[in-house]
Amino acid sequence: QAQQQQQQQQQVQQQLQQAAAAAAAAATINSSPLMTNNTSTTTTTTTVKVVQQEQQEIENELAITTKEEPWQALTEGIESATEYVDQTTQMIAESNLPFEKMKALCSQVSKAMQELKKCIGEARDVHNHQLDRLQRERDAAILTVTQLEEQNNISSQLPPGSVHANKKCANCNREALAECSLCRRTPYCSTFCQRKDWITHQNECVRSTQEATHQIMLIVDETQ
Incomplete structure (x- = not known):
């Protein structure tokens, strides 16, 4: 031009x-x-x-x-x-255009990272809660075993005549002052409770081999 x-x-x-x-x-x-x-x-x-x-x-x-x-x-x-x-x-x-695409992609990646961090935090909380629960159960089990061992140790150290002090009546669950004279295993607080419990106890009572099987004895030995 x-x-x-x-x-x-x-x-x-x-x-x-x-x-x-x-x-x-x-x-x-x-x-x-x-x-x-x-x-x-x-x-x-x-x-x-x-x-x-x-x-x-x-x-x-x-x-x-x-x-x-x-x-x-x-x-x-x-x-x-x-x-x-x-x-x-x-x-x-x-x-x-590529910059906008990269910007959108970065935004998506950032959002995914935030969600991943949130999931990791929730999983960590659940894991810690389970660990706490298992630790409490373990401590409770150890405590129970320890108490049972202590009770067994105390019972083994008591004299034979004082065993009745820790027994309860098989009928009324009160403190037992006597026991069945046949089996020497079932404690009672009185002859009344022994007679009342005899219907059930006679099937479990261990008799002496020298006594007749048809003999019924309702004897409560008083403790000295």
Whole structure:
């Protein structure tokens, strides 16, 4: 476009130069003393007028072209700049697509990490709770075994005559003061409780082999 404008300007300048040369030639002819007749004068005057008219038209055309060319160049420049801006904006938008995708991916990864940390915390709490429960059960079992061992040790250290002190009546669960004279195993607090419990106890009572199996003895030995 710039080259075309330069060529147009050169052509206009050449036309102006040609017109100026023609005008100068006409003026020379008009001022010559050799041309004295009316016909030559009229022709020369007409030629000068034509040349001046052509020169004026060329100058007007040049002025119009000079006025239009900057606006046209400015318009074309604005259009080119607009196209460049549009292309640049499109390129920037396209280049931002991977960044937006990476940003969304990072957000998803961050959210997944938070959920994973939450799950790990909940699993840790459940694990600690189970460990505490197992530790309590273990401590309770150890305590129970220890108490049983202590009771067994105490019972083994008591004299035979004092065993009844830790026994309860098989009928009323009160403190037993006597025991069955046949098996020597079932404690009672009185003969009343022994008679009342005999229906059940007679099936379990261990009799002495020297006694008759049909004999029923309701004897309670009082402890000394």
